[in-house]
Each structure stands twice: as C-alpha cells, then as structure tokens.
Amino acid sequence: MSDLATGEQGLLQLLDPAGVRTSTPENQPYRDRVAHLTADHLRAMYRDMVLTRCFDDEATALQRQGELALFAQARGQEAAQVGSAHALAPQDYVFPSYREHGVLHVRGVDPIDRLRLYRGEDHGGWDPREHNAHLYTLVLGSQVLHATGYAMGVQRDGLVGTGDPTRDTAVVAYFGDGTTSQGDVHEAMVFAAVNDAPTVFFLQNNQWAISEPTTRQAKVPLANRGLGYGIPSVRVDGNDVLACYAVTLEALERAHSGGGPTLIEAFTYRMGAHTTSDDPTRYRSREEEDYWRRRDPLDRLEAHLKATGAWDQTWWDGVEADAEALAARIRTETRELGAPPASAMFQHVYATPHATVADDAAWLAEYQEETAR
Known part of the structure; x- marks a missing residue:
C-alpha cells in the first residue's frame, strides 16, 4: 500500500469517515463557516454528488461501448468538487482540468455539453461566459496559468476588494497532484503571489498521476509548496464535503477582499482509472482500493444525514428518480450527437x-x- 495513513495525518476534517462531526480547537473557525448550512443545504450537496457519480458511471459505460473516444473518471472526488463549487459566488470564474464533472454540474453546465469533447464532436462544448466556467483543459497545467492571468485581469478591472458581495470576483483553478510537477503551476503561483491576484488554487491530490504515486513526486505535503511563494495554504480531507466547502469559502473571502491567493490541497482518492485507457490494477493493490472504498465521500455524507435525522425517504426517492432520468438522457442524447462538418x-x-x-x-x-x- 502507498503511504496513505501518513498522507491523511494533519488534514482539516469536519466530518469523519463514519459521518460524525469532529470537534477540535483547530477546526473551530471552519465549523463556524458551515454553521449556517441547513439540512436542505446538505441534502442539495448529497444530490449533486449522486448525480455527479451517475454522470461518471454512464459516461464510462458509453466509452466502453464505443460511443465516446475517451473519458476521465472522477469517482471518489465528488466531495472535493461539489463542496468547493457550492462555496462559489455566481460571479466567480472556474478553470477546470478534464475531470471536474462535479464542479461543472454545480455550475449548471449541461451534461451532454460536457461529453461533446470526449465524443470528438466539439472543441469544448459550452459557452464559458454563460456559466463562468471555462472549458475542460487537456494540456496539464495550462489552466492554472490561464486562471491566474484572468484573476489579474479581474483585479485590474476593479472587481476585487469593493466590499460589494455581488461584484467582488475570485478565480478558481482546479488541478491534480501530477500537474504540480509542471512548470506552469510554479509560474502561476509566482504571478499570483506577487500580484495578490484573487486566485484559489484548488489541488485535488488523488494520489496518482496516472501510474505515478504522489510519493514519487514530492517528499513533503503538496500544500507546503504554497508557503514557499508566500501563499496561505491548507490541507483538507478531500472526502469531507463540509471541510472542502469551508476551506474554499475562506479562500474565496480572502480573494474577494483583495487578500490574494490561497492554495488548497484536498487529499482524496481516484477510485476509478486515470482515464478509460488506463488499467489501475497494474500499479495499485486491492488492499489500497478497499481502504479508500471504505472512505467513500457519498457514504460519509449519507451516514451523517441519517444520523442527524436529515434523511428523508420521499426526498431520496426523488433523487433516485432524478439519477435514473439523467442516466437515460445521457445514454439517448449522447448517441444522437451528430458528427460535425x-x-x-x-x-x-x-x-x-x-x-x-x-x-x-x-x-x-x-x-x-x-x-x-
């Protein structure tokens, strides 16, 4: 097994793997940031996580059937994506990599549009201006530079530090642990730090850059790199949707107010393959996969909802119906996508x-x- 237990040490956590709220002096400020979340909020997050996984499963099946050229799975990373996306303000702008399906779901990007690229039907698939969400990025690290440049533009347009919550704008760059080895990430953090750019660097450390473990890429936690640039940094349990929401909310508040960038390392696990062209059984053990399957982010929030009496059967029946309808729509409409000229x-x-x-x-x-x- 890779160094999983060590990697989990020192993570900010608000919801443990059993779905129980944690309480420590260190996480008190973050507990305060989620205190306003009602049962409806938590159920909305859970629904988004379920639909994200449904999208993931259907797209994977379609690729296996030859309907998509490729697909990058996000199974296991739903809490990091949905939790952080729920913290965004409407005017905030997102630069994803190629597996931020949960983020784009929360931002309202149509699921069929998200598959146009993977089917080879379109260069992108949606209008970024409509959702304040840029297109999927296939060139590792480039989106981090693009996000920083966009954030510097936002800053120069006077959309930071105004005190108006409907105007102050932040930019979030999503990327993975493997991408941190790219020079683009270093350059982006240098520019963001020295310019106090309103950038949130959201690093999803799923522990595997294709077949290369994070332990072969860095000898210290990846969040430590931000400190070298003078960027406030935090490591969070990426399978804890509440903690991911809280740290992102803090980072966005810093960016909105003119306080500059933040680096968030969400320590999670890629339960599926890197892409559908990958076979993780060649480099991962069954023991490791079972260890993380027991830390499934959906199971964690479900346990919490049930333990606190927030699980409603009528509501759950509706979520299941929504997932079934989404799955059917994805299967039908993806196959109906015509080849472009x-x-x-x-x-x-x-x-x-x-x-x-x-x-x-x-x-x-x-x-x-x-x-x-």
Missing part, C-alpha cells in the same frame, strides 16, 4: 482570422469538392 475544426482556433488556418480550410474545401465529383 470537417470544416468545424478551423473555427475558434484563434480569436481573430488567421492566414494559415484560412489556407488550410480553403484547401480542405477544394479537396472535398474534387473528391465528391
């Missing part, structure tokens, strides 16, 4: 017309016309 590949390559792209498009059009004769 070949000329679509030349659209949106650059923000302005580009001579090389125009020449390539013209060549293709001429070739298609000749071969059609």
